[in-house]
Structure formats: structure tokens, C-alpha cells
Amino acid sequence: IRCGFPEVVFGQGKTPEQVVQIVRRLAERNDRVLVTRVAAEMAQVVLEQIPEMAYHAVPRLLILNRSPDTPKRPGIVVATGGTADIPVAEEAAMTAELMDQQVVRLYDVGVAGLHRLLGHLEVLQRARVIVVVAGMEGALASVVGGLVSAPVIAVPTSVGYGANFQGLSALLTMLNSCATGVSVVNIDNGFGAGYLAGLINRLGDPA
Amino acid sequence: IRCGFPEVVFGQGKTPEQVVQIVRRLAERNDRVLVTRVAAEMAQVVLEQIPEMAYHAVPRLLILNRSPDTPKRPGIVVATGGTADIPVAEEAAMTAELMDQQVVRLYDVGVAGLHRLLGHLEVLQRARVIVVVAGMEGALASVVGGLVSAPVIAVPTSVGYGANFQGLSALLTMLNSCATGVSVVNIDNGFGAGYLAGLINRLGDPA
């Protein structure tokens, strides 16, 4: 339906057999297929059946890409508060890349060390759309939102413990952001943020 | 800082005197000022002091606009599930309009009567960015998100009763949307959605 975009499969809760079957069907008519939230064991089964795919362990993505050398459109930045947020950030970044987007990664620039973030101010302010991935208190989205006028897609993560309540804390922080231009996706939903960033960054392209 | 945009004041929790003072200061260097979440009583006090402003009772907005006749850029649709969501939708629509955006309103197209929504399919699919405003179960965001490939900004509202928990139900629905391209702002945050829609729709403009 949306030509030029990958077909996407939600891997969690499916059996490897179901995934193999769905990917096979999709791969008949698409040259890009993305499977998200794929555990290593499932990946192994699928790769044996469909060796054409590649598994990325950090973001737990299975990717079929038969046209890897298309030109990439610049404009997206993906930033994280900490190191432990990287898996979610990579899910976002690689999703956007599969949509022919070029992604600049700014990892571990959380607000407790503001100088690190401010050191990248120029990169942030040049971006057309920014994905901010943060757990614990999730304050990075507000701070970035206040520094730029580009749309900010905030991804709360379940990183942390105790009163983070598995990501609820970061989620509420981001929803209540007093910076303008910030919207939020589900906890740990790197895929959704990366996909949306791709959609937004394509606006303004000659159709 | 962001030229061409209105300056925005969060009216709730401020005294009328504070609002008057802030607006006066901003109006010295801006030709557009927007005050959100303004009760009728506050509006009356401010209008007496700053007759140049206009009060919109439904979205509870106070607006100063000294350049009302600028051309509007098409591309934004604001849709609501029900009639009771209109105040929040109008907050979104009028915010975007103050950013020189043209807004198409599709009100009362909730999923319990799918034919109404599908009757506007063409309008939805032509949009560059869509704001979906819905309370109760908030399912409209997912349905619209599944029908279009434009970015969808979902605004949960506190409309409903009982297990809507003042908007929590719609908020969770929207965060868990299985449609791609959907992001979410705070409950009843029409302003945030309208502003973000404006930011996104301007992407692709010659800078």
C-alpha cells in the first residue's frame, strides 16, 4: 500500500514458524521486510529458513533488504540519555535507515551532564526531526525540545528501577513536557519513533 | 527565537495580572501572542487591559494577532471522535491557524459509526498531517492511522466517565496504537498537537 516503505512484522508473540511464513509471503512482493522484537532464538530459526535476512542483536531486528544502496535523505538525529537506552535507539535508527533516511546518532547525552548535550547543539539545531530516547526520569526530551524548533519524537524506555515503574516515569515526564513540538510513543517503541521520523522527514520531498 | 511563530503563554495557574504583564512584554516584540487555558473570568480582565486581543470561549484561547491576513498553507486535518471533544480540537486548529496553517475540520467521526469516517476518506488521505482528538476509548487514532500514511498526532481527551479515568483510557489506547505513524501528546493538549502539526507541515517549505 505505501510503496517504497518496508513491510513490518511485529515479532513478539508469534512463533518462528508464523514469522517465516509471513515474511515469505511479504517477500514475494516487497524488497524490504522488517521484523521487530525478535529474540535470538527466533532469529536463528528464521535465518536458517530465510538466509537472505540479517539479524541485528542489539535492537533485536530481522531485516530483509534487497536494495541496500539507495541514497539516504539527511535530517534525522537519534539521541539517548544513557548507554542502556541504546537498544531502543538502534531500533529507531535502523527502522529509519530502512526507509532511506540518514541518521546521526548522539548517544549518552543525558541531562545530568548538560555539557555533553550542549556540545552537540549545532547538530541538534540543524536536524529536521529528532528522536529522543530516555529512561529513568526522561528529562532529555524536554531539554532537547527547548533547544530546537524541529519536531521531537520522545521514546520513554523501561531503563531504571524502583519508581521508574517499568517506564511509566519517563512516559509521564515526556507527555507533560513543557517544551513545544514534543510528542510521545509507547515505552520502548523505538520502531514506532523511527518510522514516524521517516514519515516526517519525507514530507517536502517531491512526491 | 523561532521567528514567524506566535509567542505562547500557559494561562492556567497564573493570575490575570501576571498574564497581562507577560502579554504586554511579549507584544512589544511580536505581532502574535497566544494564551492557552484561559477561563472566561480571566479573559474578561485581560481584554479590558489589552483590548487588541480576542477571546475564543470554546477552546478558551486568548489571541493577539496583528497580521491576520497572511496566506495559509494547506495540509492539516483535525478530526474528533465526538462533539464533546470539540473544545480540544478547536484549541489545536486555532493554534495551527495562528501559525499560518489551513485546517480542515472533521468533527464527530468516531469509530462507532464508521461510515461517517469513511465518507471523508479522500480528505484524510490527502492530508500531510492529521490531528486526531478523541476521548472515551480513543480508538479513532488507530483507525485513522491505519487509513493514511501521513503522520498522526493523537490527542486523548478527558471526555467520558467511569473507567475513562479522566483521559487515561484514551491515552493508553493511543500509545498502544498498532497503526504506524501515530504519536501522542498529553490529555486535552490541543495546543501541543496543533503546534506540532504546524511545525511538521512547514517542513519542506523553502526555509
Next chain:
Amino acid sequence: IRCGFPEVVFGQGKTPEQVVQIVRRLAERNDRVLVTRVAAEMAQVVLEQIPEMAYHAVPRLLILNRSPDTPKRPGIVVATGGTADIPVAEEAAMTAELMDQQVVRLYDVGVAGLHRLLGHLEVLQRARVIVVVAGMEGALASVVGGLVSAPVIAVPTSVGYGANFQGLSALLTMLNSCATGVSVVNIDNGFGAGYLAGLINRLGDPA
């Protein structure tokens, strides 16, 4: 007490020995016994003791049915939003079937791809009672409820992650449905929905 109905045992939290003993007692005076939420390990123990039973791994049901060839009454549809909801849906469908109901299955017809659902409109509108099984945002119940005038029994599932809060999101969505004729059972309670669908579909039978 309710003749013609299976006797039902809640398997979870019981030891295999307790289940064997309860089933043996019930089987003395009933020709149908259903045990729900049975893990594979428990099933193995019970089947060794009571080989007359059958285990269905997907819905985790143990069934004793000494009268499998009774005529089935048509009228029930069981629909799911996604693939991962199938275990719960099968629990509903097989429960109803054990009550001599005929079940039409419509799986993976979630609202993010409305055309799939609408392709089955006629089946839905001919149903006498519909079970809708959905996780994540659970919007399918509202959409189906708006398309039909038959009673809809909504089953939220714990499928999803993050702000789905183990099914809370789908549960609240369904409780707040603005479509009429929708009621809700516990998260993942396929059994309860299937049983209730059976009760409702038998209404109108000559007693």
C-alpha cells in the same frame, strides 16, 4: 446443575493430582469436562492418568468429550486483532464448541488494516453474537460494535508491551467503548467469553 453444559475446572494454581481427582469425580456424572489454563507439563501428567482426555496446546485446554458428534448451532463469530491473540481466541472458540455451538473464526482483522475487517462485513452482520479478542489498544471491539447490532463480548489480551500494562490498556479501551452492545470480560479470559457466547446463542432455542 446446568445440563448439557460441560463441567469446568480452573487449572491454574492446582496441582496435577488435584486436577486428576476433580476430573475423575466430575466424569462420573458428566460426559463433558473442560480444564482451562493447563500448562503442557500438567497436561502430560493428567493425560497419563485419564487418556480419554485431549490436550489443545494453543489454548492450553484439557477436554473430555464423550459426545463429540452432536449437532452445532450456528451464530457465533470469534475475531482477533492480531496473530498473538489467537491462543485466547481459541480458548473462547473451543469452549463454545464444547457447548454445541458452531464458531466462525476471523483472525488477524485488526483496525490498523480496516480493509481486512470490512472484507468480512457480511459474516459479522449475520452473527448472533460476536467475541472480539484484542490486545495492545483493543480498538477492534468498538469498531466491530459499531458495525453490527449483535451483542459483542470483548476480551482484552495482555498482548503488547510498555504502556499496554499487561492488558490494562485494552481493558480500559473496551470498557469505554462508545459503541452500544459491547460488554467485557477479564484480560485473557477467552473461556469466559466463549461460555457467555454459548449461553447467549442458546437463547431463543426451544428449551
Next chain:
Amino acid sequence: IRCGFPEVVFGQGKTPEQVVQIVRRLAERNDRVLVTRVAAEMAQVVLEQIPEMAYHAVPRLLILNRSPDTPKRPGIVVATGGTADIPVAEEAAMTAELMDQQVVRLYDVGVAGLHRLLGHLEVLQRARVIVVVAGMEGALASVVGGLVSAPVIAVPTSVGYGANFQGLSALLTMLNSCATGVSVVNIDNGFGAGYLAGLINRLGDPA
């Protein structure tokens, strides 16, 4: 769309003017219109404009019924735990009655005085569908569900205080009912329960 049924308007969150306008439009092609959750002040305004309607203060319903003398189908019982649940129960009962259902009311039969409930056992066991309305701990739904094999529609109410959390307690109780045949609607949603009871009780009618 569903002929023979009243058209229904959700009164809460609308202005009296909006209600008048909607009712007028519906009344052109329907002989029954129901407006729910109508405050006394709104009722007064609407009745002045549309004197043909009647206002029922306890369930806060506005009803237009131009064919009041149709025969009623027996089969529905509406029961409440306490006196304070009566407004919600009446909303259910009068909704069903407007659908040509005959309703037996069993009010104030809560589980803390089991003899009262058991005194009506025969009435309960003869019912084709039962609406149980209860606040506080909401245990009545389980007890009734255990006594009958008819479908039970449970309506949690916000009656109570403290750890009732505005109806959450009764809601959870009812969702977790260990009796079979019980499903649940939103807190205080008497309308939804009455409407669903009407739908179910009509099953088996010659179409």
C-alpha cells in the same frame, strides 16, 4: 440503521443547544429518542424547546417516545446491591423498556443480607438476562452469576468511598468474577447494560 430501536444521544459534555438540535434532527425520522446523563438544568432547557419529551430525574434521562403502548417482551431482571445504586439501575431499566422489554426490578438485595436475595431466587432463575448493579465491593454479580445460568451483565457503580476509588473496586470485582456467564460494562453505565440486555433478550424472536 437498527430499526425498532431508539436513537441514543450522550448528553454529558454537550450544550443544551447541541442536544436540542440533535434531538430535532433524529426526531424527524424516529419515534423514539433517548438522551442520557442529562443534568436537571439541561433538561429544563430542552423540555422548553421540545415539550414532547419527558425527563426522568433519578436516572437523568430525557426520553421521546411516540409509541409508548407497544407490547413488552418479558425476560429481564435488574437487581441492585443497595439503594444508592438505583439511579444507575433505573437508567438500565428504562433503556430496556424503551426497547420494548419488560423489566422486573429487584432493588437493595446486596450480599450482606443474603436472605433478601435468596427470597427472590425463583424470579432470578426464570430470567433470560440479568443486569446486576452494585458499588462498593460489587460482590452481587458473582453471587447472582452463581445462582443462575442466564447471562449476567454487571454494572459497577461509583457508590462508596475511600478504597472504592470511584468504582474501580466494584469494576475489578466484577471482571474477576469466578461465576460463569458474567460480563461487565463501564462504571455507572446503566444505559449500556440496559441496551445490551435488550439486544440479548430479543435474540430468539422471530426476526
Next chain:
Amino acid sequence: IRCGFPEVVFGQGKTPEQVVQIVRRLAERNDRVLVTRVAAEMAQVVLEQIPEMAYHAVPRLLILNRSPDTPKRPGIVVATGGTADIPVAEEAAMTAELMDQQVVRLYDVGVAGLHRLLGHLEVLQRARVIVVVAGMEGALASVVGGLVSAPVIAVPTSVGYGANFQGLSALLTMLNSCATGVSVVNIDNGFGAGYLAGLINRLGDPA
């Protein structure tokens, strides 16, 4: 301090070594020691060191009792809604027995089968204090409370799934009980209920 009572140790979260050491110290000056929430592995280690103790696997209790043959005072009933509540009920019953109380057990008398409960009415009404242990919707406490005038100690259990929220549902039900004479202890806290029942039943003894 409270002579005649067992000394009690909370086993969970301690190492076996800590438990051994604490029990040894207590056993120097007491002839009864009770350790609660003891996993089988911990029990094994402790029993090797202190063979004088006995482990009860169902309620996960370690007991040292050097005066097992004291006379027991009648008056306590422990009832459960289902089979899966028995471990918590046994924790209550054996705690009370270690305080020289005689306990009548009424297991699996939940409200979905009211006849079972009513068959024991005389036993319930003769009791001086009743412990009611129930999960899922927890309605048993209200029903028992309505049938007797003895104090009822309600123990919500985490038995169930989905919207039972690990015992929250039963907890809220019991706190909101509209029967008089009911009080509540923590989820799964059989020990606390049994101990309190013992305290209450001793009132009225010649000191």
C-alpha cells in the same frame, strides 16, 4: 514479651544462614518458633542444621514446637474460596494452631456455588472468629460477613490472572465490604490473619 506465643521470623529475603542463626538464638528461650515464607531450598538447609524443626511445604512454614500436646481452644474457622487459596489458608490455620487454637477448615466454598457455603452455615455461625481467604474477586468475605456476627478477618490472595492485578482486586473488594465486622490484612498474608485470629479468640480467657 508475649509469653505463650511463638516467636516469629519472616523468612523471605533472608539467607538460610541468617535464619539458622536467628532461630538458634530464639530457641534458647522459647519452645515455639515459626518461620514464614520459606522456600523448599531454604528449608532443606535449615533442617540439616536444626533437625528439631518441621517443614510444611504447602504453607511454606518452618516450625519448632517443643510442646505439641497442649490443649487447643475451639472457635476459629478458616474458609477459602477455591483450591488455589489453600496454601495461604494453611499458613493461617497452622499459625493459629501453634497458638493453641483449634481450627475448623472449610475449603473451596466460594460464592459461585453458594449451596456449598450455605451447607456449612451452622459451623460458620458457631465460630468466634472467622478467617476468609479468597482471590479473584474476593466476594466470599462479604458473603460470610453477612451471615455471621463474629469478627471476620479477610485475606485477599494473588490467585487469579489479568485484572486481578496480583491480588489488588480481592484486596479492594474486601476493604469495601458492605458487611459489618470485616477487616483485612495484606495480600497472601495468611500468617497475619491466623495470628490475629489467635489473639482475638484468646480474649475472654481467664488471663
Next chain:
Amino acid sequence: IRCGFPEVVFGQGKTPEQVVQIVRRLAERNDRVLVTRVAAEMAQVVLEQIPEMAYHAVPRLLILNRSPDTPKRPGIVVATGGTADIPVAEEAAMTAELMDQQVVRLYDVGVAGLHRLLGHLEVLQRARVIVVVAGMEGALASVVGGLVSAPVIAVPTSVGYGANFQGLSALLTMLNSCATGVSVVNIDNGFGAGYLAGLINRLGDPA
């Protein structure tokens, strides 16, 4: 049914007319009737109709007592953490007194000033049953529970603000008490605690 006890009516959510009617009926066969949670306006209406009753504004109780001079049994202490907890405490105390119990009041003995509490140690340790009423963090129940071996009935109150979440904080504190012999009633449920204290203190009486 329970002779010698007052009949009790839950006033909240009833109309004054309903209360008058219920009290009249009860007063025909009882010489003590208690109505709880009665607002001043309702009290006025009822007192006009039934001048025999008395209204107590602090605990919001309406009481009919035709046998006020019966002997009182000693043994109950009612303690509060602060001054603002007194209405709930009085509800407990006056309920118990209407059951012919003698009540010692220890008000404003919260744990932030431990010396005040310890100054009453003897009174506490002589009690047969203690009601502890506390809001905010509700720690008083644990501290008292640790000082005495009598049963402690804990009443969380909604006193406080912010993260007290209308009494949830005190409720959870009390449910998690690590002192033995503590059980809990609903938030602000002074009546329930007083009634239960009466039941317990009567144990041991010659029947």
C-alpha cells in the same frame, strides 16, 4: 438479627426522604438506630421528621438511642495521629459506645512526637482492643501494634495532600504493617472499625 446491636444505615447517597423512611421502619422494632455519613443538611431534614434522634456534627452521625443508660464494658482505646483525624475517630468511638462499649480516647499521639504516645503506654497496654486512626503516612498503627499484644484495628484516613492520594498512602502502610495483630478497614471507615472493636470486645462475655 443480631440482638442488642444497633441497626445501621449508610446515609451517603440516599435522599433524606429515604433515610426517614428506613429509620422509621427500623425504629419500630429496635431501640437503637445509627445513620452514618450524614451531611448537616440531611440531618436537619431528618431531625424535623424524627426529633427523637440526635445529630453529631463532627463524626456526621445520626443516632437514635432509647436505652442510653446501659452499663458500658471497658476495653477499647481509640487513638489518632493528628487533630484532623478526629472526625473519623469519633465515628469509631461513638459507634462502639452505642454498642455499650466504654472508649478511652487518645487523640493527636502521632509518631512524629513519640514521647506523647509513650506517655500513654500503660493505657495502651491495658486495652483489649485498639482502634488506630491515622492519615498521611499512617505509621501509628505499626508503632502501636509493636507496643501491645491486643488486636489493633487500623483506619487509614484521607487526611493529608499530594502523594497521600486520598488515603492510599496510609492504607498501604497499614496493610504492610510488620507488627503482628494489625488488620485494616476502608479509608475513613471509622464506623467499621468501631463496630468491629465492639464485636471483639464482647467476645468472652457470658453470652
Next chain:
Amino acid sequence: IRCGFPEVVFGQGKTPEQVVQIVRRLAERNDRVLVTRVAAEMAQVVLEQIPEMAYHAVPRLLILNRSPDTPKRPGIVVATGGTADIPVAEEAAMTAELMDQQVVRLYDVGVAGLHRLLGHLEVLQRARVIVVVAGMEGALASVVGGLVSAPVIAVPTSVGYGANFQGLSALLTMLNSCATGVSVVNIDNGFGAGYLAGLINRLGDPA
């Protein structure tokens, strides 16, 4: 007990008469008394009885200070995210001032406009203890905590709407702060923060 400190009364939930009586008693032996959370109507009554006190409407404090000219110790900064947080901040500041502390106020320096905050960097870094008052997403505490090595006392406020859940959002943010040296008090508890800041800043004084 703590000489040199004001006596403090929690005004909320007390009657004006109770406050007058308590203040009178305290004022016999103290030259400073502070009453918190005092509504304007209560203040009026108390001031008529005790004209020596002063009422501060913004922080809703009643203060008796017979030794206003004592020297103040520097070291405390009170910062707010927005204008609407000022009442809570003033409660903190005036509480500390009554403890002979000198307070620097930095109001409206929220993270959405980072330049404002960074403009005060030197003041912040010179502080010995900082109180950060913020609502909505509450991110200011983390950002300040990352900029300084002084202890930061974070006060979440109920300012905001929707998913701020009356301060829960800011509370969780602050509890999960990834900056070191941050601790948190109750929502809107300016008093507690100011008092604690006073305690901390006095450390190191010659006793």
C-alpha cells in the same frame, strides 16, 4: 525541643478555633510560630484573634515572628520551573527565612528555556543547598542536580493537567533523577523542603 526553630502547625483539616488555640499555647513559650496551608477565610478568623500574626496569601502561611531582625545565614537558593509553582516556592522560601536563612529566588527558569537557567549558573554553583520546585514534567531537578554538587531538594508540584496526575508525573521524574545529590519531598510540600534546607544549611555552624 529544637530551640531556635519555629513551632509549626499544619493548618489544613483544622478548624480556625483549633488553630487559634494551638497557636496561643505555642506562643506562650516560643517567639516564632508558623501555620501552613491556611485558607484566606481561616486566616481572617485567626488574625482577628491573634493580630500579632501576619498572613501571606501566596504561600498561604500564617506567621508569628517576634524576633524578625536576627541575622540571616546565606546559602539557600529556591528555583522554580514556572510561574505557577511560585506559591509552593514561597512556602519553602519563607519557611527557611523564618529559620534565619537567607534565600535567593530564581523563579521561572524551567528547562524548556535553558538559557534562562544557565544565565544563573554562578548563583546555583555557589549555593550550599538548593530547593527546586517544578510541576508538569519536573525535569528541572535533574538539570540543576547535574550542574551543581550541592544537595538538591526537589519539590514536585501539582501544576499541570492531564497526565500530570496531580503531581505524580513530576514526583516520579524527581525520584528517578539520574543526577546525584537529589532527594524529594511530597507533592506541593514547600514547607518540608524549606525546613530541610534550613536544617542542612545550618550544618557546619558552630553549634
Next chain:
Amino acid sequence: IRCGFPEVVFGQGKTPEQVVQIVRRLAERNDRVLVTRVAAEMAQVVLEQIPEMAYHAVPRLLILNRSPDTPKRPGIVVATGGTADIPVAEEAAMTAELMDQQVVRLYDVGVAGLHRLLGHLEVLQRARVIVVVAGMEGALASVVGGLVSAPVIAVPTSVGYGANFQGLSALLTMLNSCATGVSVVNIDNGFGAGYLAGLINRLGDPA
């Protein structure tokens, strides 16, 4: 940046390789590095690579300390309610010790046995800053706060079960403390409390 302080790494959510790399970098310019929340398996890997570090299994800390013999400043007390709180308490104590603080440990002094706590009254009242670590109901913070005028840093722990909701109960208790001078850190955040205690106790030192 903060000379004389250890550099701190949050171990959870990092791979052992990431930790090794970060510690190596930090150890080039610091003589003290602390890694928190380190599982035994991770510790083993890191120790093989960096044998200079030491692993403390109870608080799960990895410590590099090249200047172990510096003088310690007295003033800090760390107290726990129970034995199971010790791991969190040790995290606090060892963090403070690495900042050259001397720590007095008072373990297992919970409020259910007040005499144990009061036996240490002198130690508590001599402290300059106190860390209180408690799970279950968390009442210890209030009681200690009422006994001393030093700042109290409260650490709720996840110790307990049922309605402790993984530490929420203790967290709310501590936030609502009616004792002055109490602030709170995240559930199980011993590190944060120890670090803050170190910061506070250093105030008043000659800079």
C-alpha cells in the same frame, strides 16, 4: 568535576564489556571508581579484566579505591527496619565511606520493636545526617525523623510482598512523613542516599 569524589557508573543495563571500558577510561584520571547494581556474573568478568577492583556481593558494588587510608569524617548513621533491607543499606554505607565518611550502622531496628530503636537514641541524636532504609510499611523514617533534628534521607525498599507493590507502599509512607526534615530517594536507591549523605555531611568543612 567534583574533585575528591568517586566517579560513579550505573552498572545495570550495561554489558560487562561496556563497564570495563568505562572504568578503564575513568581510572586514568581518578583514584576512586564505583560501579553500582553489579550482578555476580558481571563482577567476575570485570574483575578478570581489572583485578585492582573489589566486588562487594551484598550491596552488589564494584569498587576501585587507590587511596583507602584517608581519614574519615564522622556524622552519618545508616539504619534499617529489617534484615532484608541490609543490601540497600550497605550500598548507602559503602558509597558514603568511599567519600571519606565514617558510617555507624544500626540494622534491624524497625518500629514493630520500638525498644530496639530507642536503645540507640543517643547515637541517633548525635548524628549529623541519617539514612533510614525500610521496606514493607516504611514507618521507620517518620519515627526517626520525630526523634532527631538532623536531616533524614529515607530509602524505601522493595522488601515485602502483596500490597507493598514492589516498594510503592514504603515510598508513599516516606513521602507523607509528618516528621520534619525527611526527604526521599528512589526505591532501593541506597547509592543515592549514601552519596547525598556524604554531600550533606561535608557541608561545614573548611572548603
